[in-house]
Amino acid sequence: MDNKAYALKMQGITKRFPGTLANDHITIECEHGKVLGLLGENGAGKTTLMNILYGLFRPDEGQIFIDGEEVEIQSPSDAINHGIGMVHQHFKLVDTLTVIENVVLGLPTMKQVLDLAPAKEKLLKLCHEYELFVDPDAEVWRLPVGQQQWVEILKALYRDCKVLVLDEPTAVLTPSESNNLCRAISKITAQGKSVIFISHKLREVMEITDNVTVLRDGKVIGTIATKDATQLKLAEMMVGRAVEIERRPRAKVPADSEPVLVMKDVNVYDERGVHALKNFNLTVHAGEIVGVAGIDGNGQRELAECISGLIKPQSGTIEIKGKPVTGVISDPSFLGFIPEDRHKTGLVLDFTVAENLIIKEYMKAPFAKKGILQYKEIGSHANEMIDKFHVKTSSKDVAVKTLSGGNQQKVVIARELNPEPILDIASQPTRGLDLGAVMGVHDVLMQERERGAAVLFISAELQEVMALSDRIIVLYSGENMGDLDGDTADQAVIGQMMLGKRI
Ligand SMILES: Nc1ncnc2c1ncn2[C@@H]1O[C@H](COP(=O)(O)OP(=O)(O)OP(=O)(O)O)[C@@H](O)[C@H]1O
Ligand SMILES: [Mg+2]
The missing domain is CATH 3.40.50.300 (P-loop containing nucleotide triphosphate hydrolases)
Known part of the structure; x- marks a missing residue:
């Protein structure tokens, strides 16, 4: 496929930190309307790669293509202008502001707009469209973490992102919230937008993604179509051997134990x-x-x-x-x-x-x-x-x-x-x-x-x-x-x- 087929392609990305080669010539490709899973052990380089995409770090080498065009991303505002949205592994909302204030924060129009009514209306429309419900006037610190995450996602959708990055979104979600997220993701992809989904939960990766790229020690180990993968296969690619959470021997607690x-x-x-x-x-x-x-x-x-x-x-x-x-x-x-x-x-x-x-x-x-x-x-x-x-x-x-x-x-x-x-x-x-x-x-x-x-x-x-x-x-x-x-x-x-x- 030529690059145009991809909503996003990152090619040969290398990033060095003092003492660490965090990304070593990584190439990933994400098609229009598809979900790419990014898997790898702790420290494999997933967040670093996404931070480069979002303009938080500059890569030492490599190129980024959006819809086949090479782009320069020097800052998060460049990334947003190129249609990249990101929900960070550790949220970046301002706790003391309301939901709607967080959503409009940083928008170029915000300086002139003191009337939030139109913004609220637009947000509520998005809430309904994706079935991610939050109260625009609630202060963020009062919301359960699941809803804080909806705010992050809605914020990206509000900016009409084309590629949405979710860095371990379900780590903090309850099972029913995870289901809501899955539903929202399929609505997002149905509109032709692409999603990059990072998670350590293999069951979800199997359910949500179309393709999976596995990283280890900053390198790509391989990319596989999800339909050809199994949880065990993915675990093997990640760790280098087949592993599963296994049942451990029980302790026999003596009756007189303190x-x-x-x-x-x-x-x-x-x-x-x-x-x-x-x-x-x-x-x-x-x-x-x-x-x-x-x-x-x-x-x-x-x-x-x-x-x-x-x-x-x-x-x-x-x-x-x-x-x-x-x-x-x-x-x-x-x-x-x-x-x-x-x-x-x-x-x-x-x-x-x-x-x-x-x-x-x-x-x-x-x-x-x-x-x-x-x-x-x-x-x-x-x-x-x-x-x-x-x-x-x-x-x-x-x-x-x-x-x-x-x-x-x-x-x-x-x-x-x-x-x-x-x-x-x-x-x-x-x-x-x-x-x-x-x-x-x-x-x-x-x-x-x-x-x-x-x-x-x-x-x-x-x-x-x-x-x-x-x-x-x-x-x-x-x-x-x-x-x-x-x-x-x-x-x-x-x-x-x-x-x-x-x-
Ligand atoms: N700002 C930084 N300065 C120095 N080293 C960094 C910096 N950010 C990340 N690293 C290093 O880069 C490597 C990759 O980290 P990264 O956060 O990308 O891993 P990850 O795959 O997201 O892991 P996890 O699953 O634990 O979130 C790690 O060894 C980390 O210590
Ligand atoms: Mg990470």
Whole structure:
């Protein structure tokens, strides 16, 4: 096919960062009205390539063609003018502005227009057309993340993009939101627009895409028509061997094992006044992994946050090893907390990898002596953690924001599980991780259990909860719907409980 057949072609794109060859002569092609999946392990170079397309980085080599014409993209406004729209892996909305303000932000006409009514009308039309509903007047921070994503997509459509890039859009979506997104994507492609879809969820890639390009270490491993692919084949292309999330051996928790976390009749109302946890009871023992299944947004965040003391329940008691939780737990030997939103609560983006690895303990020996930071100790600790958790970074001394999304997550995990806490709360710890890294996190949580830690594992991926948990509880609308044995739990039954059915 000649270049004209493609809505977008990126050819021979190379991008070097100090110490990293992020993109090594990458060529991708996306046809009109088609969805191209972009797959690859954490750090493979997907986001970098898309940032080049969007004018955020300049490539060292390579060309970009849109509808067969070579274009120069020096800035996001160039990209937008060429019809490129992008929903970033980490959203870039302004939280304190309303939806419609975010949508018109940066438009050339905005300076003169103070009357937002016509813009609102246009936005509402798009909402209906793509069935992505949001209230134009809502402040963005009040919206659930799923709807924040609709805003990002609508913003691109408002600018009449021809190629829409979605960088891990479903990592933060509930299953029903993912379905809405799929429906919107087929409407977008039906109009002849093209979509580039990045995801680590192979099932979705199989469902949504027409073609898939797989990257590894900055290089194209291959491009395949989705109809000729299988999940296993894609995993093999990504990792270099066939891998699947596998069921792990269960622990036999002795009957007299010590209860580590005990929650009794806990009630939590969230900042919007919604009853987020209802008369919630739960006990987790030393040496077991308790999985929390449930569709995202059913109280998972509040559960994790009230155990770690970040929010205070309105009633009920929470005890860790017999001690009531009364405020934020800052003792790292007590609690390891892998938070859901690693950007807001997990990392200081401008600090180095090494610094982020000791943030909780930086005033303690061996990292500080008499108030002076011991950089040698900090450095060797960092190298040890980078090794142990396979963090892909050019050095321990680069700002953590230069790591790929998945590798930032590994830094949080490494820090939280060191030094060995008695209770681990892992809240969506594998979100955004590639398959190999997902299994790495599973290994780590299993090791934590072997060591005798109590592990609370919260995940919206049912397959994962079933693979790892000794015991499973189901969270629905803030209620604990029941306790199931990890060995005998049935996927269909859990699925029903996740939708609110009591068994
Ligand atoms: N601004 C930067 N400075 C230095 N290195 C960078 C920068 N941005 C990205 N990198 C490096 O480039 C490589 C590719 O990163 P990229 O974010 O493109 O990966 P990715 O495929 O999107 O991974 P993930 O699935 O984890 O999001 C990584 O090794 C990363 O550390
Ligand atoms: Mg990325």
